[in-house]
Amino acid sequence: MKLLALNASHRGDQGFTQRLLTYLLKGAQAGGAQTESLTLARLKINRCLACLKCQQAGERHLTCVYDQRDDVAMIFERMRNADILIYATPIYMMGISALLKTLLDRLYATMDCADIRLTQTGLLHHHVDAELSAKPFAYVVGCANLEAGMTANAVHYFRTYADFMDAPLVGELRRNATPLLANDDARRVRAVLAAYEQAGSELATEGRIRRPTQRRANQELVDVPLFGLLKRLPVMKPIIAHET
Numbered sequence: 001m002k003l004l005a006l007n008a009s010h011r012g013d014q015g016f017t018q019r020l021l022t023y024l025l026k027g028a029q030a031g032g033a034q035t036e037s038l039t040l041a042r043l044k045i046n047r048c049l050a051c052l053k054c055q056q057a058g059e060r061h062l063t064c065v066y067d068q069r070d071d072v073a074m075i076f077e078r079m080r081n082a083d084i085l086i087y088a089t090p091i092y093m094m095g096i097s098a099l100l101k102t103l104l105d106r107l108y109a110t111m112d113c114a115d116i117r118l119t120q121t122g123l124l125h126h127h128v129d130a131e132l133s134a135k136p137f138a139y140v141v142g143c144a145n146l147e148a149g150m151t152a153n154a155v156h157y158f159r160t161y162a163d164f165m166d167a168p169l170v171g172e173l174r175r176n177a178t179p180l181l182a183n184d185d186a187r188r189v190r191a192v193l194a195a196y197e198q199a200g201s202e203l204a205t206e207g208r209i210r211r212p213t214q215r216r217a218n219q220e221l222v223d224v225p226l227f228g229l230l231k232r233l234p235v236m237k238p239i240i241a242h243e244t
């Protein structure tokens, strides 16, 4: 089993995304998987120009104008060689990072959009490169905020991606309150990191993360009643101050 993690934090391997991935990959290695990690921030990923040259008939059909001019062909090759992909991204402005989106936009040049197809669930789509886009994947999203809604766009994005690409979604890890991960001594932080290790092991041995493990990995680091109380503190200022 080969696992490829794509770390899409703009802070590269200095951030909380990498911290979570480190535990996940440690578990995967203990479970017997071969693991590889790519830090997208260190690579050159040009943005899709939407020139549609990749969609034109002829010799360069499904070839990007950036072919061999940045690192995307190399990244796609590594993705093709993996059995499971892990997309790991911080939440930036309520969504996945621009780095990950820029990479995934480049999949367009690997798809024949004129070749209309049906997904397994009966959705209208088009040809995709199955070795690349229909590969089983898990996601790890991390954000600083405590509200569940903060990861909702990213969760929806990955689920929609899975539906339209016919890509099995084999794990959904959502970590809020990421700055609290810095506190290694906290009991819940240790429990979460242990769950990430367990999740990696399950990906290696069973090809998916079990629901109880996911629940432990996604558990709150701050007690919900405490969080509710925090919101009611008189020192909390509204974003928009109403005149009285």
Ligand SMILES: Cc1cc2nc3c(=O)[nH]c(=O)nc-3n(C[C@H](O)[C@H](O)[C@H](O)COP(=O)(O)O)c2cc1C
Pocket: 009, 010, 011, 012, 014, 015, 016, 017, 018, 090, 091, 092, 093, 094, 095, 142, 143, 144, 145, 146, 150, 178, 179
């Ligand atoms: C440009 C930018 C935008 C961010 N937007 C959000 C946001 O909308 N919601 C949130 O909860 N955290 C937001 N954050 C915080 C990050 O999601 C959080 O700190 C995350 O753990 C960073 O991952 P990293 O340490 O791997 O870089 C933002 C951070 C940056 C740099």
